[in-house]
Amino acid sequence: MAEAIRRQAPLSRWVIYAVLVAFAAFYLVPLIVTVLNSVRTEQDIGSTSVVGWPRELALSNFGKAWGTYCIAQRCEGISPFMWNSILMVVPATIISTLIGALNGYSIALWRFRGDNWVFGIITLGVFLPEQMKLVPWTLVLRDLGLSNTITALVFIHVIQGISFTTLFCRNYYVAIPPDLLKAAKIDGAGYFRIFWRIVLPLSPPILIVTVIWQFTHIWNEFLYGVTFTTGAQQPVTAALIALSVSVAEAPQYGVQSAAVLIAALPTLLVYLFGGKYFLRGLTAGAVK
Amino acid sequence: MNVQGRPAAPRRSWRAALAPWLVHLVLWPPLLVSVVHIIGFTGYTSWISFTSSTLIPENDFVGLRNYNSVLASRNWAIATENLLIFGTGFVVLTTAIGLTLAVLLDQRIRAENVLRTIYLYPMAVSFVVTGTVWSWLLNPSIGIQKLVRGLGWEAFRFDWVVDRDMAIYTIVIAGAWQASGFAMALFLAGIRSVDADLYKAAQIDGAGPWRIYRRVVLPAIWPIFIAVMVILLQYTIKTFDLVRALTGGGPGLATQLPSLVVYDLMFQRGLLGRGSAAAVLMLLYLLAVLLPYFAFVQWRKRRNARHG
Numbered sequence: 001m002a003e004a005i006r007r008q009a010p011l012s013r014w015v016i017y018a019v020l021v022a023f024a025a026f027y028l029v030p031l032i033v034t035v036l037n038s039v040r041t042e043q044d045i046g047s048t049s050v051v052g053w054p055r056e057l058a059l060s061n062f063g064k065a066w067g068t069y070c071i072a073q074r075c076e077g078i079s080p081f082m083w084n085s086i087l088m089v090v091p092a093t094i095i096s097t098l099i100g101a102l103n104g105y106s107i108a109l110w111r112f113r114g115d116n117w118v119f120g121i122i123t124l125g126v127f128l129p130e131q132m133k134l135v136p137w138t139l140v141l142r143d144l145g146l147s148n149t150i151t152a153l154v155f156i157h158v159i160q161g162i163s164f165t166t167l168f169c170r171n172y173y174v175a176i177p178p179d180l181l182k183a184a185k186i187d188g189a190g191y192f193r194i195f196w197r198i199v200l201p202l203s204p205p206i207l208i209v210t211v212i213w214q215f216t217h218i219w220n221e222f223l224y225g226v227t228f229t230t231g232a233q234q235p236v237t238a239a240l241i242a243l244s245v246s247v248a249e250a251p252q253y254g255v256q257s258a259a260v261l262i263a264a265l266p267t268l269l270v271y272l273f274g275g276k277y278f279l280r281g282l283t284a285g286a287v288k
Numbered sequence: 289m290n291v292q293g294r295p296a297a298p299r300r301s302w303r304a305a306l307a308p309w310l311v312h313l314v315l316w317p318p319l320l321v322s323v324v325h326i327i328g329f330t331g332y333t334s335w336i337s338f339t340s341s342t343l344i345p346e347n348d349f350v351g352l353r354n355y356n357s358v359l360a361s362r363n364w365a366i367a368t369e370n371l372l373i374f375g376t377g378f379v380v381l382t383t384a385i386g387l388t389l390a391v392l393l394d395q396r397i398r399a400e401n402v403l404r405t406i407y408l409y410p411m412a413v414s415f416v417v418t419g420t421v422w423s424w425l426l427n428p429s430i431g432i433q434k435l436v437r438g439l440g441w442e443a444f445r446f447d448w449v450v451d452r453d454m455a456i457y458t459i460v461i462a463g464a465w466q467a468s469g470f471a472m473a474l475f476l477a478g479i480r481s482v483d484a485d486l487y488k489a490a491q492i493d494g495a496g497p498w499r500i501y502r503r504v505v506l507p508a509i510w511p512i513f514i515a516v517m518v519i520l521l522q523y524t525i526k527t528f529d530l531v532r533a534l535t536g537g538g539p540g541l542a543t544q545l546p547s548l549v550v551y552d553l554m555f556q557r558g559l560l561g562r563g564s565a566a567a568v569l570m571l572l573y574l575l576a577v578l579l580p581y582f583a584f585v586q587w588r589k590r591r592n593a594r595h596g
Contacts, residue, residue, distance in 0.1 A: 016392050023389060024406045027465065030421040031409070049434035050424045099318045106315045118319050125326040127578060129526050131550040131567040135336055135560055136329040139345065162322045191311040220414035222529040227555060237416045241533060253424060264417045271412035275405055278412060279473055 037257035038062065045253045058254055065258035071243045078259045080232060081239035085219060085266075087150050088235050092157035093214040099158070100165020100210060105199050107166070108173035109181055110191060119170060125163030130223050133160075141228060148233050153225065157218045164217075165210050168284055172206035173199060205277075212274045213281035216267045236263045330571075337564035345560060354565035363552075364566065367544045370456050371573070374545065375524040377460035378467075382520055383513070385464060386471025391501055393472070394479050404476075407469035415466070419533025422462040423449065426534075455535055455542040459527075462534055467523060471516050478512035479505055511588065518581045525574050546570045 033051055038061055040054040067077040074080075106112070107119050137156060146152035176199065184194050225238035234242070240263055243256065271278050340350045358364050389407060393400055410418060425431040426449035436444040448454035482505050490500045528547040535543040537552075550570060554563030 013395075016395055016397070020389070020392055020397065020403055023385070024403055027406050027410060027469065030418060030425065030465070033425065034421050045430070048438055049432075050427075050430050051432065051435045102314075103318050103322070106319065110311070110315065112312075112315065118323060121323045121326055122319070125322060127522065127574065128326060128330065129547070129567065129570050129574060130528075131547060132333045132571055133325075133329045134333075134550075134554060134567070135345065135564055136325075136332045159321060159325055162318060163326070166322065190307055191314065216412055220416070222414065222416050222532070223551070227551075237414050237529075240416050240420065251430075253430070256420070260417050260420055264413045267412050267414065268409070271409055272405070275408070279408065282411060282470060283474065283477070 034257045034261055037253050038065075038261050040254050040257075042252055042254050050253055061254045061258040062262070064255045065262060069243075069252075069255055069259065071239055074232065078236055078239060078243070078262060081234055081236040082262065084150055084229075084233065085235040085237070085263075088153045088157065089215055089218045092154045092161065092218050093211055095154075096158045096161030096165050096214055097207060097210045099162055100167075101169045101200070101203060101207065102195070103162065103166040104169025104171075104173050105195050108170045109176060109178070109194075109199065119166075122163050122166050125160070126167060134223075134227055137224075137228065148229050148231075150229070150233060150235075152228055153235065156224055156228070157214075157221070161214050161218070164213060168210045168213070168281065169203075169206055171284065172203070176202060208274065209277045209281045209284070212270055212277045215270055216278065219267050333564045334568055336560055337568045339561050341559075341561040341564070343558040343560070350561075354562045355569070358549075358553075358562055358565050358569065363541065363544065363549055364546070364569075366541045367546045367549045370543060371524065371545055373456050374459055374463070374527070375521060377457065378463045378524055379517055379520045381460060381464040382468045382471050383516055385468035386516065387475050389468070389472040390475035390479055393476055395497075404469075404473070407472050409469070410466045411470050415529035416533045418466060419462065419530050422458070422465075423534045426458050449535060450539055452539055452542040455539060459531055459534060459543055463524075463527065463530060466530070467520060471520070474512060474516050474519075475509070478509035482508045514581070514584065518577060521577045522574060525570060525577065546573065 036052065036054055037045060037050055039057050039059060040052070040061075041056065041058045044052070044055050044058075065077055066079050068075055069077045071078065071081075103122070107115050141147050141152045141155075144152075144155075146155065180198060181194060184198055189197065219235075220237060221235075222237045222241075225235040226241065229235070229238065240260065243259060336345055337354055338349055338351065339346045340348055340353070393403065397403065426446075428434065428445075428447040428450065431446075433444060433446040436446070449458045486504050486508065487500060490504045495503065526547060527545060528551070531537060531543055531545055531548060537544045537548045546566065547570065550563050550566045552563075553559045553566055557563075
């Protein structure tokens with residue numbers, strides 16, 4: 001391609017850059033708007049629009065959003081909900097990734113009768129709409145006595161997540177040469193020893209992909225959060241909707257922007273530092 | 289283990305005999321949990337959709353009654369129509385933007401990584417967050433309309449989000465904003481995987497860069513077009529949070545989608561049977577997209593295997 005590109009007129013180079021930068025601006029607008037609003041006062045936003053340069057820095061928006069803002073009659077800001085999300089996402093991500101690694105290893109390398117069927121069904125779980133599982137989950141949670149708890153959400157996300165984590169790990173482990181395992185088996189290594197000594201040391205790339213995928217998805221998940229928890233038990237995505245509803249009469253765009261920004265920060269940071277792995281997960285999770 | 293010529297200790301052989309069983313004991317529970325929850329939950333929701341369940345699940349069979357009432361409802365008809373408009377607009381717009389960006393980024397662009405990072409970040413952020421921000425921008429009394437009017441163009445109107453006929457297109461825009469970077473990434477990966485010899489041959493024939501894309505690259509990556517479209521279509525069917533945060537399904541029913549109808553029936557109106565019927569219909573919509581795609585993938589695999 002290089003030859004052909006060098007022949008391009010400089011003008012068309014400029015057009016290409018202009019289009020690319022224009023799109024970059026389009027993608028960034030909502031983020032910039034949120035960042036700017038998060039340090040603007042309500043009067044400032046109210047008298048102009050949500051798009052504007054701060055006249056004075058209202059850094060107190062962050063403090064209010066974090067600690068004193070009222071959501072559904074509770075005036076503790078979004079911090080309790082952030083903690084809920086963290087308490088949900090950390091165990092759910094770790095457990096589902098570990099199980100996925102074991103499952104993937106079982107299916108890909110420790111072949112057993114019916115492995116293809118099992119894998120096929122687990123893959124279906126990736127596509128199944130969440131709406132198909134709402135009623136059964138409600139009953140299961142009730143029977144387990146977990147209704148309206150963070151534990152319930154951890155439980156759900158682990159079990160749902162297994163489909164994705166198994167898919168990722170299985171597709172990665174399939175590439176491990178079987179001879180490597182044969183040699184280990186002849187040496188008398190069993191299921192666990194092979195996993196621990198051979199498979200796991202080869203796994204960091206796929207485990208990073210899986211952890212990032214699970215973290216982002218569970219953090220951003222909304223339907224289960226809003227269906228299975230209420231009030232003080234909600235994760236932050238569900239609480240944000242309650243927040244936008246509760247301020248419908250007297251909108252506080254500044255504080256809300258700060259809240260939205262805080263809620264988006266964990267996944268944004270993960271994306272900035274692990275973008276390559278994020279994309280890999282996205283591709284693997286979508287195309288299969 | 290049992291080395292030749294030296295009889296194993298009895299305890300050791302007992303363990304050796306148990307080992308394969310132990311493996312199955314470890315291997316099966318997580319697999320079974322996933323398999324059972326996928327099949328069991330799908331089966332249970334399907335069963336409930338044939339019962340008269342309202343607030344609590346009942347076990348009486350009432351045939352297709354729930355399906356009939358869902359399909360006859362105005363709510364569902366509008367949701368399906370919206371899904372078609374949203375699906376078409378979203379898939380076309382997202383694919384177009386994604387492909388344009390991929391082709392442009394393939395022109396040895398400086399700062400390609402920075403641009404890619406910017407294009408893709410919306411996928412990392414919750415739909416709830418982006419939906420909220422978009423709802424402000426689109427809100428005529430505080431967003432873009434007010435901004436432009438404030439700049440002096442008093443007659444400017446941009447109130448799609450409160451306009452019954454146009455609101456669905458705001459979902460299209462916000463959805464495309466969210467997903468087009470992802471489409472870009474898939475297309476770019478495809479373009480970069482095209483055989484370098486094909487380029488060279490076309491160049492020797494004297495073809496310019498745009499001609500090469502039209503005649504060589506795009507035809508070579510057509511399977512990616514299909515994959516991208518299928519992925520986007522299944523997004524549209526599952527879309528829930530974006531609409532919930534952006535318009536809540538309104539104004540009126542203008543942006544109602546099947547996923548919102550399911551939620552509304554199950555948890556706002558307490559009609560589990562009807563809600564389940566709607567969920568099963570959603571699943572059927574999804575299968576209508578996915579089954580032909582899986583058949584297509586299998587067909588290509590077999591054809592590739594045959595042609596080497």
